[in-house]
Amino acid sequence: MGKVLGSVFQWLRGSTLGSAVRKSLRKGGVVADLAKLPLQGVIDWEFPRSFNIEPTSHCNIACIMCPRERPNKTDGFMDWDLYRKIVDETAKYGPRSITLHKDGEPLMHKRLGEMIEYTKKINPRHKLYISSNGLILKEQHAQAFIKHKLDVFHVSIGAVNPDTYKTVRGGNLEDLEQRVRMLLDMKKAQKSEFPKVAVQIIRMPETVGEVQAFIDKWEPLGVFVTVEDVRHWAGGIEQREGEDPVHVRERHPCHALWFAPSINWDGQVSFCCFDWDSQGVIGDVREKTLAEIWQGERIKWHRDKHLRGEYNYPECANCDHYLDYPDLWFEWQKGTPREGWETDIVAPGMKPRPANQMPKFHITIPTGEEETSTQRRN
Ligand SMILES: C[S@@+](CC[C@H](N)C(=O)[O-])C[C@H]1O[C@@H](n2cnc3c(N)ncnc32)[C@H](O)[C@@H]1O
Numbered sequence: 321m322g323k324v325l326g327s328v329f330q331w332l333r334g335s336t337l338g339s340a341v342r343k344s345l346r347k348g349g350v351v352a353d354l355a356k357l358p359l360q361g362v363i364d365w366e367f368p369r370s371f372n373i374e375p376t377s378h379c380n381i382a383c384i385m386c387p388r389e390r391p392n393k394t395d396g397f398m399d400w401d402l403y404r405k406i407v408d409e410t411a412k413y414g415p416r417s418i419t420l421h422k423d424g425e426p427l428m429h430k431r432l433g434e435m436i437e438y439t440k441k442i443n444p445r446h447k448l449y450i451s452s453n454g455l456i457l458k459e460q461h462a463q464a465f466i467k468h469k470l471d472v473f474h475v476s477i478g479a480v481n482p483d484t485y486k487t488v489r490g491g492n493l494e495d496l497e498q499r500v501r502m503l504l505d506m507k508k509a510q511k512s513e514f515p516k517v518a519v520q521i522i523r524m525p526e527t528v529g530e531v532q533a534f535i536d537k538w539e540p541l542g543v544f545v546t547v548e549d550v551r552h553w554a555g556g557i558e559q560r561e562g563e564d565p566v567h568v569r570e571r572h573p574c575h576a577l578w579f580a581p582s583i584n585w586d587g588q589v590s591f592c593c594f595d596w597d598s599q600g601v602i603g604d605v606r607e608k609t610l611a612e613i614w615q616g617e618r619i620k621w622h623r624d625k626h627l628r629g630e631y632n633y634p635e636c637a638n639c640d641h642y643l644d645y646p647d648l649w650f651e652w653q654k655g656t657p658r659e660g661w662e663t664d665i666v667a668p669g670m671k672p673r674p675a676n677q678m679p680k681f682h683i684t685i686p687t688g689e690e691e692t693s694t695q696r697r698n
């Protein structure tokens with residue numbers, strides 16, 4: 321049963337149809353309530369069902385909307401032995417959904433192809449996803465993706481007009497498109513269904529006029545097209561004029577705490593992939609197993625806070641990621657905020673966040689009847 325639910329969850333998380341189902345669940349009502357029990361049944365309390373591994377936090381470009389560059393943080397490449405240690409641990413559990421990127425550009429890791437090969441050797445039913453800016457995609461990458469059956473290669477393209485692309489991402493769009501076409505041609509020549517290719521555009525002031533042209537350009541090529549609203553990375557990037565305001569209200573506990581931690585290149589485990597400055601660290605896989613961290617005190621502290629409705633602490637206060645999934649919990653499973661909880665804002669074993677790493681803006685909580693981002697997305 322757990323395996324079946326696990327596959328449903330992987331599908332919900334990864335596919336385009338799954339994203340439509342998520343949207344309808346977010347609308348709430350009876351359907352969302354009925355879904356709570358099976359969705360809770362998918363939680364694996366022993367070992368996360370899905371997680372990110374960051375091959376590197378380095379990047380070859382600096383997109384204007386990305387919070388990757390941050391003070392007081394060293395960038396690096398994941399050590400091969402550490403990668404193997406993480407993947408070896410998965411052998412004890414069933415198939416997992418593993419995303420091979422977090423904040424940096426995964427193609428910059430020289431052993432990315434071997435990472436895919438090794439992971440599929442440990443369990444061919446593991447699902448592997450990669451998001452890349454695609455600018456350094458080479459024939460040998462494409463060959464490794466096809467040969468080792470990478471499940472999804474997602475390219476963050478983001479524009480149709482080369483000048484827009486230069487402004488937003490800072491590279492050569494024609495060159496990038498040629499690289500994506502090379503991968504599609506190689507797949508076709510080898511009659512391979514792997515990897516599924518997806519291309520993305522982010523809706524923001526510079527690109528909003530190109531969204532339809534982007535869809536029209538890429539859909540006929542048989543790739544998935546994803547259109548996403550610009551995110552503010554829990555306050556990590558400024559909200560600019562012309563962008564839809566981020567509205568955070570009627571919060572519910574965030575699914576990330578039960579489903580999707582991220583392992584940073586250096587082995588530190590963040591409870592969420594939006595932890596751009598590693599302030600949401602719940603452990604380190606160089607010192608402990610991922611299972612120990614997943615069952616540890618720090619993650620429990622965050623889960624407990626969310627279940628009690630205590631969201632106003634630096635890692636979570638400004639985030640709207642919780643809106644991507646419905647509330648998994650019934651009211652009777654939640655507590656109420658404790659007296660004085662506002663001062664209890666640092667997880668056990670963590671230092672208070674340095675003042676210069678506080679989120680760059682604070683989301684205002686609206687009070688009126690205005691349209692919310694939840695409504696907009698529906
Ligand atoms: C941080 S990137 C890392 C992987 C890779 N470098 C890439 O660009 O695909 C992961 C995803 O976040 C997206 N992204 C970056 N900044 C964003 C923002 N402010 N809002 C929404 N998505 C964003 C990227 O387009 C990409 O799809």
Ligand code: SF4
Pocket residue numbers: 379380381382383386387388423424425452453476
């Ligand atoms: S979105 Fe991706 S490509 Fe752009 S700066 Fe961030 S990590 Fe690099």
